[in-house]
Amino acid sequence: MLLDHQVALITGASRGIGRAIALRFASEGADIAFIDLKEDEQMLATLSDIRALGVRAKAYVADASEFLTAHNIVSEVINDFGRIDILVNNAGITRDTLLLRMSEQQWDQVLTVNLKSAFNFSHAVAPQMLRQRYGNIISLSSVVGEHGNAGQTNYAASKAGIIGLTKSIAKELGGKGIRVNAIAPGFILTDMTKALGEDRLREIEKTIPLRRGGEVEEVAKVALFLASDLASYVTGQVISCCGGMNS
Numbered sequence: 001m002l003l004d005h006q007v008a009l010i011t012g013a014s015r016g017i018g019r020a021i022a023l024r025f026a027s028e029g030a031d032i033a034f035i036d037l038k039e040d041e042q043m044l045a046t047l048s049d050i051r052a053l054g055v056r057a058k059a060y061v062a063d064a065s066e067f068l069t070a071h072n073i074v075s076e077v078i079n080d081f082g083r084i085d086i087l088v089n090n091a092g093i094t095r096d097t098l099l100l101r102m103s104e105q106q107w108d109q110v111l112t113v114n115l116k117s118a119f120n121f122s123h124a125v126a127p128q129m130l131r132q133r134y135g136n137i138i139s140l141s142s143v144v145g146e147h148g149n150a151g152q153t154n155y156a157a158s159k160a161g162i163i164g165l166t167k168s169i170a171k172e173l174g175g176k177g178i179r180v181n182a183i184a185p186g187f188i189l190t191d192m193t194k195a196l197g198e199d200r201l202r203e204i205e206k207t208i209p210l211r212r213g214g215e216v217e218e219v220a221k222v223a224l225f226l227a228s229d230l231a232s233y234v235t236g237q238v239i240s241c242c243g244g245m246n247s
């Protein structure tokens with residue numbers, strides 16, 4: 001299996017893309033630690049679905065945007081699992097509105113959850129990955145981080161920030177056996193995008209070269225590629241998974 005004996009830590013994995021990545025990694029033999037905001041039915045279902053694949057799994061309740069919390073969680077995960085080979089910075093939110101209507105709070109919330117969380121966890125796992133002389137950091141950016149989108153100034157800025165963070169950490173840690181990459185999904189069918197409503201979904205689908213929204217499993221396959229030895233010479237890259245939306 002592609003991820004045998006590896007330990008993956010994934011933020012925001014109770015549902016959506018994070019959950020799909022957790023299940024995909026587990027199906028390739030990785031033990032899974034994941035965090036999300038609350039212990040609810042989604043968290044418990046994801047935990048039991050991962051364990052059903054025969055690997056070790058533990059869920060941690062935490063807000064990824066809190067710096068000290070991120071460090072405490074990483075220490076707990078190292079105590080529980082012994083190492084961290086893969087970090088997936090997945091936790092993210094939207095607070096969409098046009099620039100002139102955007103409040104300071106909407107800007108701060110999105111930047112803090114989407115960008116600062118990725119800094120928090122990358123900063124917290126780096127010492128352990130350096131000790132191991134092995135590690136793999138994957139962060140969720142977005143096509144709108146590369147191209148912008150009306151009504152998503154805060155979100156697009158946070159996802160562009162993920163690209164800068166990824167490319168910089170890749171340069172700092174590449175010599176120590178640590179690869180760092182980002183995935184830029186396009187329009188993926190999750191709670192985040194379903195909130196737009198059926199009519200808007202149909203309109204957006206018409207603009208996508210593959211004429212459909214992506215499935216979470218399709219993003220998880222890209223994450224698996226980046227996390228595995230198949231991508232052993234890939235670092236500092238942003239891999240699009242968008243049905244051609246960025247072309």
Ligand code: NAD
Nearest residue numbers: 012015016017063064090091092140142185187188190192
């Ligand atoms: P989602 O809303 O379905 O799931 C996000 C998960 O993150 C939820 O379980 C949520 O509780 C958790 N989360 C939110 N804030 C958190 C915090 N502060 N701490 C811990 N957990 C937190 O979203 P999704 O569509 O699965 O998106 C996952 C990632 O992919 C996000 O970073 C998103 O920006 C990115 N992305 C999604 C799409 C898409 O079309 N769905 C496109 C591009 C990028």
